[in-house]
Amino acid sequence: MSNLIAISYPDVATAVAVRDRLSGLQRENLITMEDVAVVERRSDGTITLHQSSGTTGMEAAGGAMTDAGVDDAFMSELAGALEPGTAALFVLVVRSIPDKVVPEIQSYGGHVIQTSLSREEEAQLCELLEGAGAR
Secondary structure, X not given: OOEEEEEEEOOHHHHHHHHHHHHHHHXXXXXXXXXXXEXXXXXXXXXEEEEOOOOOOOOOOOOXXXXXXOOHHHHHHHHHOOOOOEEXXXXXXXXXXHHHHHHXXXXXXXXXXXXXXXXXXXXHHHHHHHHHHOO
16 A cells, blocks of 8 residues: 655755655665655646656556545645645655655655654654754
8 A cells, every 4th residue: 555645845846856866766676656746836826747757667647646546636735735936745655665765855854744654654754854954
């Protein structure tokens, strides 16, 4: 079963950088992602979906996220809560080695907006990511 993790970032460039880093970690077999997407709320308030393409092991746009019940409407709803100019990263994680993955993305900070993790796992992720952003 996959876990959904949605993290907001202050800008689309940071969200894309984290997506790209996670893709690299997938090539290193430290994480297996079923799908990953960046949703941007532009300064004019419009919502743009930046779906990853060409990432080994991931389905095309509308694939795994929709299969897991994460449709465009859900992502747009969460993105609508973002401040203009910010973005969110949506990841469906099949498996990971958190003690190797989290340090690789921790320096980017971010705010966890939704997960399907246990409360304990979500709290730990929040602490690690949001604590990094405060430094």
